[in-house]
Amino acid sequence: MSGLFTHLLAAAETVGADGNAISQMLHRFGVDWPFFIAQVINFLIVGSLLYFFAVKPLSAKLQERRDKIEDGLRYTDEMKQKLDDAQKRRDEILKEATIQAQDVVRQAGEQGKAVLSQQSQQAAEQAEDILKKAREQADQQYEAMLKQVRQEAADLVVQTTAQLLKRDLASDERGRIADEAAKSISRK
Amino acid sequence: MxxxxxxxxxxxxxxxxxxxxxxxxxITAVADGVAHVSGLSRAMSNEMISFPGDVFGMALNLEEDEVGVVLLGEASHLKEGDEAKTTGKLLSVPVGKELLGRAVDALGRPVDGKGPIAAKENYPVERIAPGILPRKSVDQPIQTGIMAVDAMIPIGRGQRELIIGDRSTGKTTIATDTIISQAAINKKGIAGDDKNFRPVYSIYVAIGQKSANIARTIALLEAHGAMQYTIVVVASAADNPSSQYIAPYAGCAMGEWFMRNGMDALIVYDDLSKHAVAYRQISLILKRPAGREAYPGDVFYLHSRLLERAARMREQDGNGSLTALPIIETQAGDFSAYIPTNVISITDGQIYLETDLFNQGVRPALNVGLSVSRVGSSAQTKAVKQVGGKIKLQLAQYRELAAFAQFGSDLDARTKSTLDRGARIIELFKQPVAAPKPMEVEVALLWAMHNGHFDKIAVKDMIRAAASLEEYFKSTQTALLGKIAEKKVLDDGLEGELKAAVEQWSRTFGAE
Amino acid sequence: MVATPAIKATARRLLALSLDEQGAVSAERALEVIKVLEANPPKRGLRVLLKTYATYLESHLTKTQARIEHAGNLDAAALQELLTSLEQRYNRKLEPVVTENPALIAGVRARVGDDVFDNSFASTLQTLRQSLQ
Structure with a gap:
């Protein structure tokens, strides 16, 4: 702008040299050079002030706004993307979890069956054990009884034999046995 | 009929x-279970002498004109002037597999009311121990099922490991746990298809104990299915001292039968302090000179000849073994008394139990510093050695630091980590009665401890965590446990599987 | 009171004094010994000393005697044979002491020193009883 004015002034001056018509015209329009120049300077000052303190911050603010809006839009896109991903993963996890859950249920079922069979086997074994013990006990009692009978029978046999021998052994027989015994001891 | x-x-x-x-x-004099008999000029030492009324005795003192005989069994009807006869037999007891599952007295006669024992063989009660030649060094483990013992004080077949401690510190429990553990291993091994499996038969000799305690022990063994692999030799406090004196030798003869027939046996003498006391009583009545603490001069030989009979035989001699777990009761923790020092010097190591630890709730109340196993480490299963090797060191460091840590609160990170690890190891080693752990479970738990998988768990939750991990392994990782049991050594592959398993467990345990 | 080693030694000396030249117990010498003892009793332990002395005498006697019990008549020849065989076995002269003992039922029992040889119905029955139990 100022450049334009200076060109105009320079043109006016060149015109003024060869004819007064222009300067007069200018004068008539109230153009006073010093005043004009001062005004031009004033204008420049005000203009630069406005430029630095109003236009620049304002444009910066505008730029910022624009950026923000752009960011926002981009963020929305990302979010959308993420949401999609999350949904996809949720589906996957759900699927996996279902499989795992089924697995656990199956395992639990198997274990339950195993435990059950083990328990029933144990119970059977225990029952068997109890039966065995009872049988053993009965056997033992029977054995003990037999043993007692045997002992008493043996005692009886020995006692009876002794009594009979004492009473019924003929004295010559006794003498013969004694001689035999003496010989047997001598031979030993 | x-x-x-x-x-x-x-x-x-x-x-x-x-x-x-x-x-x-x-008989010239009879008193306190000992008869002095004149005559018997041909009696042999340790010969059985018969008295009227089916009473037997053992000739112990052979003098110029008299024989000192300890009477076995009820002998109150004997009097001066009664006739005594030699039998020409050394005192012997029935032996063999027929005795398994039975409770017998010091002469091998049944006391459990289960009828007569149809044993085919008899062994003399006193017998010279195997010499140097037929022996072999200990190289096969006996799994006690007690993690602390298996990891730090391993016991091998043919070893003599003393269990020593004050009264009621869990000495008998360690022995019975071992018997129960052997029974569990036997059951599994016999059911399995391993042709090289060697079952371990157990003999529990109760010397001078209260009859109620013996009955409880038998009930415990029966409840855990261990009785079918066990012989119980009973010489209770009510029996006369000569029976108490004979009982360990009788039990040893039964164990020797297994050893000499190429099998493995484990014998528990519970306990040898009372055995020494019974022998002291007999010796004093026989008027043998008394020495320190009134024990006779040969009280060392009394135990050394008994414990020397435990051995591991080489292949040419049947490859059998007899492992002895003698128990000694100390008074107020004084293991430098006469009998304890004797037996400590005879055995291949000791498991020392402490009252203080027991009262603190550390059960088994094992003092790691004083317990040793002199030969067992060469018999230890490789996998246990791999994981348990450093644990003993860490525990020892912990004990040392724990004493200092009571004074200061500012500890450097290293000290703190040692303390934390130690506290967790102690918790891990706590184990309830009659719950022996199989070797593979011990390996898994020790591996987890060794590799810091318990470090994030609070000390107070350790017992729960260990139980949970054990449960987890037993319920879901049976294949892995089977592999450890089979390979008996941890390679990279197994360690990887262990890691994966333990990590999976720690996720679930944290989530609970 | 029990016999102390000192008392035993004294009793053994007294026994040596009671033997004749052949080493057999002589009744006269034994009586003499007892008389001397009666006249000069030891300060203490006379009872025990006498008892021990008696035991030693008895055991010495049994060593030099063959005590033969029998039930039923024993033939003199058989008795002589038995005695000779026992003397050969012990390589010394034995004095026979023969008594009848009906408790044997039938048979013979001979005793020399601590050794007893028994071949009688009573002992056979006793063995039978033991084997039956």
Whole structure:
């Protein structure tokens, strides 16, 4: 702008040299050079002030706004993307979890069956054990009884034999046995 | 009934009228289970002497004109002037597998009311221990099922490991746990298809104990299915001192039968302090000179000849073994008394139990510093050695630091980590009664401890965590446990599997 | 009171004094010994000393005697044979002491020192009883 004015002034001056018509015209329009120049300077000052303190911050603010809006839009896109991903993963996890859950249920079922069979086997074994013990006990009692009978029978046999021998052994027989015994001891 | 008559007939037919020769004597004095007999000029040392009324005794003192005989069994009817006869037999007891599952007295006669024992063989009670040649060094483990013992004080087949401690510190429990653990291993091994599996038969000798305690022990063994692999030799406090004196030798003879027939046996002498006391009593009545603490001069030989009979035989001699776990009770923790020092010097190591630890709730109340196993480490399973090797060191460091840590609160990170690890190891080693752990479970737990998988768990939760991990392994990782049990050594592959398993467990345990 | 080693030694000396030249117990010498003892009793332990002395005498006697018990008549020849065989076995002269003992039922029992040889119905029955139990 100022450049334009200076060109105009320079043109006016060149015109003024060869004819007064222009300067007069200018004068008539109230153009006073010093005043004009001062005004031009004033204008420049005000203009630069406005430029630095109003236009620049304002444009910066505008730029910022624009950026923000752009960011926002981009963020929305990302979010959308993420949401999609999350949904996809949720589906996957759900699927996996279902499989795992089924697995656990199956395992639990198997274990339950195993435990059950083990328990029933144990119970059977225990029952068997109890039966065995009872049988053993009965056997033992029977054995003990037999043993007692045997002992008493043996005692009886020995006692009876002794009594009979004492009473019924003929004295010559006794003498013969004694001689035999003496010989047997001598031979030993 | 008819077969009884048949038997009697057969016996009568067998009776011969041959001359019987005997060496006789007369009782000159009888008191306190010992009879002094004049005559018996041909009696041998340790020979069985018969008295009227089916009473037997053992000739212990052979003097110029008199024989000192310890009476076995009820002998209150004997009096001065009664006739005594030599039998020509050394005191012997029935031996063999027929005795398994039975409770017998010091002479091998049944006391459990389960009828007569049809044993085919008899072994003399006193026998010279195997010499140097037929022996072999200990190289196979005995799994006690107690993690602390298996990891730090391993016991091998043929070893003599003393269990020593004050009264009620869990000495018998360690022995019975071992028997129960052997029974569990036997059951599994016999059911399995391993042809090289060698079952371990157990003999529990109760010397001078209260009858109620013995009954409880038998009930415990029966409840855990261990009785079918066990012989219980009973010489309770109510039995006379000579029975208490004989009982360990009788039990040892039963164990020797297994050893000499190429099998493995474990014998527990519970306890040898009372055995020494019974022997002291007999010796004093026999008027043998008394020495320190009134024990006779040969009280060392009393135990050394008994414990020397535990051995591991080399292959040419049957490859059998007899492992001995003698128990000694100390008074107020004084293990430098006469009998304890004797037995410590005879055995291949000791498991030392402490009252303080027991009262703090550390059970088994094992003092790691004083417990050693001199030969067991060469028999230890490789996998246990791999994981348990450093644990003993860490525990020792912990004990040392724990004493100092009571004073200062500012500890450097290293000290703190040692303390934390130690506290967790102690918690890990706590184990309830009659719950022996299989080797592979021990390896898994020790591996987890060794590799810091318990470090994040609070000390107070350790017992729960260990139980949970054990449960987890047993319920879901049976294949892995089987592999450890089979390979018996941890390679990279197994360690990887262990790591994966333990990590999976720690996720679930944290989530609970 | 029990016999102390000192008392035993004294009793053994007294026994040596009671033997004749052949080493057999002589009744006269034994009586003499007892008389001397009666006249000069030891300060203490006379009872025990006498008892021990008696035991030693008895055991010495049994060593030099063959005590033969029998039930039923024993033939003199058989008795002589038995005695000779026992003397050969012990390589010394034995004095026979023969008594009848009906408790044997039938047979013979001979005793020399601590050794007893028994061939009688009583002992056979006793063995039978033990084997039946």
């Amino acid at each position: 008819s077969d009884i008559l048949e038997q009697i007939k057969a016996e009568i037919a067998r009776v011969s009228s041959a001359t019987q020769q005997a060496n006789v004597g007369r």
